[in-house]
Amino acid sequence: MSDILTLIQERRSVRGPFDPERPVSLSDLQQILEAARWSPTAHNMQNFEILVVDSKEVLARLGDISSPASEVFIRENYDQLSFSEEELLQKKVGILGTMFPAAWRTPGAKFDEVARESGPSFLRDTIKDSPTVLIVTYDSRKRAPASEGDVLGFISLGCAMENMWLVAQSLGIGCQIMSVFSGNTVEKETRRILGIPEYMRTGFAARLGYPVASAFKYVRVRRNVEDFAHHNRFGAKLTAVDVAPNAQR
Ligand SMILES: Cc1cc2nc3c(=O)[nH]c(=O)nc-3n(C[C@H](O)[C@H](O)[C@H](O)COP(=O)(O)O)c2cc1C
Known part of the structure; x- marks a missing residue:
């Protein structure tokens, strides 16, 4: 019991760079996917198809997708930020604003400036040096029985996310969820690059790799x-x- 709780407490988002010379091995990937395989899903629908992307060429194409932040994202993101460690420690929820480009955390910044700052290089910088990216998709034509908005389907994807994340953590593999892949032009372009059918939507994406030793801890x-x-x-x-x-x- 204490081992699983410790693993849960130690699981973290790795937002720093990964070691480009250390690919995630196939056997480790298999264990991560095994964790998804046995995740609980509503009605045991197993409502996910997972694309494992580890081709440098394909990753570079994904990194080239332009991903300007939306106005809504900037506004609602701002609400969750703390601007000092002290503030965050006091609030006990949310994240540190310093993780984001300066314009994203400047109240009243002109939206054009924000879009310019976060635009073309944001995805490239995030994916850069990530040996593996998982794109977790679901079939938008189906839903868990009587589940309005397929809430139960999304909860199920979250279970797969957590299972995979915990196994990655246990293997010493870092993971960062990348919501930018869901529901905007990035999703559309990803679909085109990876040949994903129109009816499949992206639930979430995650980059995996071995964090470099000097990675910034927050x-x-x-x-x-x-x-x-x-x-x-x-x-x-x-x-x-x-x-x-x-x-x-
Ligand atoms: C549904 C979901 C979406 C998330 N999207 C992102 C994201 O786009 N980028 C990111 O860096 N972290 C993302 N995260 C990670 C959370 O920000 C993170 O889990 C939270 O701040 C707690 O930090 P921890 O993971 O280090 O414990 C996401 C997490 C979840 C569950």
Whole structure:
């Protein structure tokens, strides 16, 4: 039990560079995909098709896709940011604004400037030196029974995401989710480059690799259990003992 909990606590988003000389081996990939295979899905629909991209040429083509941030993203992203470690430690939710290009975290920045700054090189910089990218797709013509907006289908994709992420973590392989691949021109271009049928949509994408030793570590925060657990009635505290500090790097 403690091993799985430790693994869960140590799983993290790796936003720094990966070692370009260390590909993810086929046997490790197989274990990561095995974790997806046995993930729980609504009605056991197993509603995913996973594209493993490790061709340098194809990765370069994905990196060349222009990915300007939308106005909505910039606005709603801003709401989740903290602007100092102290602020983040106090809030216990959200992420550090310094991870994003300066214009993304400047209130009132002109949207054109933001788009220019985040535009052409954003995806290239993210994918650069990533030996493997997973594109996790689902069939938009289907849904979990009576699931409005296929919420249950999306939850199922999340289960596959977490299973794969934990196994990657256990193998020492870093992972970063890249939401930019879902639901915009990046999704469309990716579909074209990878020959994905029109009816398949991208649930999420993740880059995998071995983080370089010098990779920048940042503060990660969590609420305390008693901040979100309610006992028998909404608002009634469950006095819980946290088994790890609520911040780590
Ligand atoms: C559905 C989903 C989408 C995410 N999209 C991104 C993303 O586009 N880029 C990124 O760097 N991290 C992304 N993340 C990672 C979260 O930002 C991250 O899990 C959260 O900040 C907690 O940090 P940790 O993973 O280091 O514990 C995503 C996570 C989930 C579950």
